Amino acid sequence: SAVISQKPSRDICQRGTSLTIQCQVDSQVTMMFWYRQQPGQSLTLIATANQGSEATYESGFVIDKFPISRPNLTFSTLTVSNMSPEDSSIYLCSVGKGDGGSEQYFGPGTRLTVT
């Protein structure tokens, strides 16, 4: 299994500012995923981040709002830009098990509150 850490674990931010969330994996992985979980809701996939290429965004999410970096096979960042209170959520990164299409390992999440 993969061990995933995220920083920060939580933050309170002012409207209009940006926050960058880091995700570190203890092994090399091809694909990393970023999810948003709004309070009391399920997970929504924001984007898939492949090393060496542009992230692939899901419908409703755009690069200008959620830029993603993937500089190597163990690390990724997600930035939440120009934040509003509606961005208050838990942001989770995950990686897939190596055989494709199966289970995912999740980081502990970053709890973001925008005031």
Add this chain to the structure above:
Amino acid sequence: SQQGEEDPQALSIQEGENATMNCSYKTSINNLQWYRQNSGRGLVHLILIRSNEREKHSGRLRVTLDTSKKSSSLLITASRAADTASYFCATNVGGFKTIFGAGTRLFVKA
């Protein structure tokens, strides 16, 4: 709309009782997974059942899959207070993309 819909939305039982959660989905799948989430933390993978499987067991967990009805159920037997969490089904439709259901919030009273 989401691929997976779960019911009930919330479930409260006594310790020792069994808990059953159901998940329905809309399109053909490669596999279906169940995850647990404690208090808004990261998700933990519980079990995966492939589209050609009908039932799978792991410890106190039993998962069934009915592809003709596009539904799955998760049974937790002899529940414990530590089982209190949110449970999500997730469907894989190809590649790595996984779509999560709305979740069932389980509360086990000691």
